[in-house]
Every structure is written in C-alpha cells, then in structure tokens.
Amino acid sequence: MIRIGTFLLICLALLSGPAMAGLDSDVKALFEKHEKIIHLHQTELIEQVFSKRYIQDKGGLKDFEASIKEKPKADEKKLKDMSVSWKKGAVTDRILARREEMKNGKKDKGHTEYIVIKKDGKLIIDDTIGDAD
Amino acid sequence: MKFLVFIFSLSSTLAVGQIDCVNCPPLSSVPLPTVTLPEVLPSLIDIKKVSYQRRSSVKHCKRPIDLVDTIVLHHSESSSQNSPQRINSYHLDRGWYMGGYTYLVNSPYRGESTPASVVTEGRPPELVGAHAGTDAYVPMRPKDKDAWNAGQILCGVEGGQFSPDSAELIRTKIVGGQRVEYMKANVTTIGVSVIGQYFGNAPRFQPTSNTLDMIAKLICRLQKENPNMVNLRVHNNYHPTDCPGNLGKASNLSYIVQKAQSYGCNFSSIPGHIKISTRINP
Known part of the structure; x- marks a missing residue:
C-alpha cells in the first residue's frame, strides 16, 4: 500500500515538475519586465505586466506612468539586484x-508581495500586499 | 364593566396629575433614590462585523485582551478598493489561519468617492494577530508573565486542545549578563490596517483628514473599551519596512493623536522607523 502511495507521489512529481518549471520561468519573465518598467522606465510594458484593476488603482495609466518616472532611472545593473521567489x-x-x-548580496529591508493571476493564459500582476506577518 | 370603570377613573386621575393621598409629603420633599447607571459609551464609530473564511487546521493563539497595550498602524499596500474579505483571502493564500489584522479601514483616496468609509473587524481581538512581524519580540512585562504562567495564552487548532506554546511565542536572550524573556509583539498589540497603499508623493497617496479621523475615532473607541491600549505605533517601529507609508509621517500621527484627544482619549506615539522591538529569528 505504501509502495503504491510512493509510486503515485513520484508520478505526481514527475508530471507536475515540468509544469512548475514552466511557471517558474513565466514568473521570472514577468518580473524581468516589471524591473524594466520600474528601473528603466520602459512604461510601454505596463499593460503587459499589470492588470487593468492594478493600473486603475494607481490612478490610471497616465498617473501610473508619471509615478514611475518621478523616481530616478537606474542602469541595467540594478536589474540584477533583485530576487524573486513565489x-x-x-x-x-x-x-x-x-x-x-x-x-x-544580502536582502535589503522589507519586501513586497505581488498577487499574480493568470489572465488569457498569461501571468499578470493584479495586486500587491504588505509585509505584515 | 367594573374593570373599565376602574381604568377610566385611574386615567382621569393621572390626567389631572394628582392622586388622592392622605398625609403625603409634598412631592418636592421626597428624596430621590440614587441609581448608578452603567456608563453609556458614545459610539464614536461603528465597527462592522463580517464573516470570514478560515483554515481550521492552521495553528493560532488566544490571549486575554487586557494584555494588549499597543495599536499598530499599517496600510494593506494593496488596492484601496479591496474588501476586508479579499485581504483575508490573500492572507489565507499565505497559509495563515485567517487575515492577520484586527481592524481594517476602508476609505477613499484623496479626490475619490469610493470605497465607502467603513471600519470592519478582522481577526477577532482575543486572537493573536499576524501583523507586527513574526521576528518582532518585546520584553515580557510582569503581567505578560502572569498571564503566561496562568495558562491564559494558548495556541492550537479549531476543535483541538489549546496549550501554551513557548516555541511559537517566547524567546530568551542574555542582555548585559541578564536573562531577558521576550514575547512575540503580536501578542501585546493589535493591527489596524488602512486598505490601500500610501507610498509616493502624489496627492492621491496622502491620507485624507477623513481617513485620519476614522483612525482616531477607532483607536479612541478601542481605548474606551480597553483602557490599557495607550500606545499608537506604526509597523516600521517593529519591522524594517516602509509600511504604513505616508500614514506614518510624524504630522499624520500627531493629527491622529490630537483628534483622539479631542474625543477624550490619550495616546502616546513615536515617529516611524524608531525601533522598539528586538528582532529574533523565529
């Protein structure tokens, strides 16, 4: 009985492994774009990364763009100073x-947690949540 | 018939305001009995109660509410349009028992009309919340030790037995050669979270006087219900974070404290980013 259970668990791991790996690369790709928006001001990517609801809560596309551009633009090296886990x-x-x-090389203060959902088959940031715990 | 006549005569007597009484003292000389009525607290602000989904198999802890002396202000750092149930759902997704805040404040951003201004109870106050930081500890006061030793701070799962859980809540450190016992800051605090995010310079993300006033009314109501709640703190007093954003500015905290004072309450507050807890890895 235990052997059957172990066998099923191994099968599940083998089946879900590739799916999780795919999801992992999708999450990383999403946050690479996110960093390009935030640090390099590539605001043309906003609608590929954030949901309409998220953009609306930032005051709409124009206000959101303005809030990003009010911060100093960083160089590409900054993109590597970020770690994403999910x-x-x-x-x-x-x-x-x-x-x-x-x-x-060390985690800086605090973190933001992003609520990511799948919309039309693509991952998109729908909300954030504070680091209270 | 006789009964009807009696009622008629009684009502006509009452209508003229006098009852025949032989040798009665005049009404003005009768000493009135002194009755002590329970104090009726003015309802500064209504607190809405809603039902939340919970994960019954997840451990959580109970405490006597009179141990709570501090209110910690947060922002949810999420959409301002979120309902408390949605915040609860996010926290459930983190694997928690239920939402970590004790009270949630919905209030529109500057220049907006939604959401409606309302305060909602989150995790019940008698349960230890999840907000100040799992690694934030404060020295145990004598009354914390008494409550701990009396088995009043207990952890468990729904339907199971609750028991003291020192691994979850207590830490010991040697400070200056002395053994100091610390308790998780979440035990002696409650978290009040304004739903929204208050980062940035845009006017939209500066709290309105209505939002600050709602906080003042809420904390004052809580103090009137539990006079031990005398401290107003912000999340970044406990944890290296930017939460609660602009809500934690000294001018805004001072406004809240002054407003609360105008409602008859006294709170001490300290500026944000001044550390008041010890970080101990859980």
Whole structure:
C-alpha cells in the first residue's frame, strides 16, 4: 500500500515538475519586465505586466506612468539586484510572488508581495500586499 | 364593566396629575433614590462585523485582551478598493489561519468617492494577530508573565486542545549578563490596517483628514473599551519596512493623536522607523 502511495507521489512529481518549471520561468519573465518598467522606465510594458484593476488603482495609466518616472532611472545593473521567489496560494489559484531587493548580496529591508493571476493564459500582476506577518 | 370603570377613573386621575393621598409629603420633599447607571459609551464609530473564511487546521493563539497595550498602524499596500474579505483571502493564500489584522479601514483616496468609509473587524481581538512581524519580540512585562504562567495564552487548532506554546511565542536572550524573556509583539498589540497603499508623493497617496479621523475615532473607541491600549505605533517601529507609508509621517500621527484627544482619549506615539522591538529569528 505504501509502495503504491510512493509510486503515485513520484508520478505526481514527475508530471507536475515540468509544469512548475514552466511557471517558474513565466514568473521570472514577468518580473524581468516589471524591473524594466520600474528601473528603466520602459512604461510601454505596463499593460503587459499589470492588470487593468492594478493600473486603475494607481490612478490610471497616465498617473501610473508619471509615478514611475518621478523616481530616478537606474542602469541595467540594478536589474540584477533583485530576487524573486513565489508560491502557489494555499487556497486559491493565485501566485504569491515575493520580490526582494538585494544590497551587497544580502536582502535589503522589507519586501513586497505581488498577487499574480493568470489572465488569457498569461501571468499578470493584479495586486500587491504588505509585509505584515 | 367594573374593570373599565376602574381604568377610566385611574386615567382621569393621572390626567389631572394628582392622586388622592392622605398625609403625603409634598412631592418636592421626597428624596430621590440614587441609581448608578452603567456608563453609556458614545459610539464614536461603528465597527462592522463580517464573516470570514478560515483554515481550521492552521495553528493560532488566544490571549486575554487586557494584555494588549499597543495599536499598530499599517496600510494593506494593496488596492484601496479591496474588501476586508479579499485581504483575508490573500492572507489565507499565505497559509495563515485567517487575515492577520484586527481592524481594517476602508476609505477613499484623496479626490475619490469610493470605497465607502467603513471600519470592519478582522481577526477577532482575543486572537493573536499576524501583523507586527513574526521576528518582532518585546520584553515580557510582569503581567505578560502572569498571564503566561496562568495558562491564559494558548495556541492550537479549531476543535483541538489549546496549550501554551513557548516555541511559537517566547524567546530568551542574555542582555548585559541578564536573562531577558521576550514575547512575540503580536501578542501585546493589535493591527489596524488602512486598505490601500500610501507610498509616493502624489496627492492621491496622502491620507485624507477623513481617513485620519476614522483612525482616531477607532483607536479612541478601542481605548474606551480597553483602557490599557495607550500606545499608537506604526509597523516600521517593529519591522524594517516602509509600511504604513505616508500614514506614518510624524504630522499624520500627531493629527491622529490630537483628534483622539479631542474625543477624550490619550495616546502616546513615536515617529516611524524608531525601533522598539528586538528582532529574533523565529
């Protein structure tokens, strides 16, 4: 009985492994674009990365663009000073992605957690949530 | 018939305001009994109660509410249009028992009309919240030790037995050669979160006087219900974070404290980013 259970678990891991790896690269690709928007001011990517609801809460596309551009533009090196980890929601299909900025190879203060959802087959940032715990 | 006549005569007597009484003292000389009525607290602000989904198999802790002396201000760092149930759902997705804040404030951003201004209870106040930081600890006061030793701070799962859980809540450190016991800051605090994000210079993300006033009314109501709640703090007093954004500016905290004072309450506050807890890895 235990052997059957172990066999099923191995099968599940083998089947879900590639799917998780695909999801992992999708999450990383999403946050690479996110960093390009935030640090390099490539605001033309906004609608590929953020949901309409998210953009609306930032005051609409124009205000969101303006809020990004009010911060100094960084160089491409800054894009590497970021670490993203993620997990699937314990209750829903949401992905909770944690983006942490690094300083001298160490995690800098605080982090933001992003609520990522799948819309039309693509991952998109729908909301954020604070680091209270 | 006799009964009807009696009622008629009684009502006519009452209508003229006098009852025949032989040798009665005049009404003005009768001492009135002194009755002590329970104090009726003015309802500064309504607190809405809603039902939340919970994960019954997840451990959580109970505490006596009179241990709570501090209110910690947060922003949810999410869309301002979120309902408390949505914040609860996000926290469930983190794997938690339920939402970590004790009270949630919905209030529109500057220049907007939605969402409606309302305060909602989150995780019940008698449960230890999840907001100040799992690694934020404060020295145990004598009354914390008493409550701990009396088995009043207990952890468990729904339907199961609750028991003291020192691994979850207590840490010991040697400070200056002395053994100091610390308790998780979440035990002696409650989290009040304004739903929205208050980062940035845009006017939209500066809290309105209505939002600050709602916070003042809420914390004052809480103090009137539990006079031990005398401290107003912000998340970044406990944890290296930017939360609660512009809500934690000294001018805004001062406004909240002054407003609360005008409602008859006294709070101490300290500026944001001044550390008041010890970070100990869980």
